Amino acid sequence: MGGLxxxxxxxxxxWLLEDAMVGYNxxxxxxxxxxxxxSIEYLYVLWxxxxxxxxxxxxxxxxAHWRDLVLSMPETEQLIEIVQNVILRDGLLAExxxxxxxxxxxTLAIGLGQLLGLGGRFVAVDLIHVVISVARYNxxxxxxx
Numbered sequence: 001m002g003g004l005x006x007x008x009x010x011x012x013x014x015w016l017l018e019d020a021m022v023g024y025n026x027x028x029x030x031x032x033x034x035x036x037x038x039s040i041e042y043l044y045v046l047w048x049x050x051x052x053x054x055x056x057x058x059x060x061x062x063x064a065h066w067r068d069l070v071l072s073m074p075e076t077e078q079l080i081e082i083v084q085n086v087i088l089r090d091g092l093l094a095e096x097x098x099x100x101x102x103x104x105x106x107t108l109a110i111g112l113g114q115l116l117g118l119g120g121r122f123v124a125v126d127l128i129h130v131v132i133s134v135a136r137y138n139x140x141x142x143x144x145x
Contacts, residue, residue, distance in 0.1 A: 012050070012057045014041060018063060037134070080111040099129070101126040106135030112142040 018024045020043055022035040048061045087094045094116050100108050103124040115117055126132050 016061060076108050079108060083112060084115055093118055098122045102126055103135045106138040110139060110142050
């Protein structure tokens with residue numbers, strides 16, 4: 001499995017389930033009416049790609065864990081760091097209006113919201129209603145408006 005141990009695979013399965021189920025907690029008994037954000041069949045397809053094609057986990061699920069965020073793409077980390085460096089050079093930019101066209105899971109908006117703080121203003125848009133719902137849920141998880 002490319003050097004992955006069973007404990008690493010178990011952790012990845014936990015992350016997959018955590019992202020797919022509302023209120024998932026591996027240490028608690030699951031309620032019978034647990035809300036799923038993805039079907040079991042879809043999760044199975046993702047996991048088979050991970051195992052059989054040896055695709056990196058973050059590409060299978062479209063996210064990676066970094067700075068207490070779940071990143072939708074590895075490039076998101078770079079974008080947040082670029083903005084951080086720009087703001088360090090010119091602090092007034094933190095007070096400007098930032099935007100994210102095609103918000104996806106909302107991780108860029110969340111990362112920039114955490115970076116900009118309470119004074120930061122950020123607009124994020126997407127054409128897909130389901131994507132907006134996921135992003136809204138993720139933004140609320142991090143107590144951002």
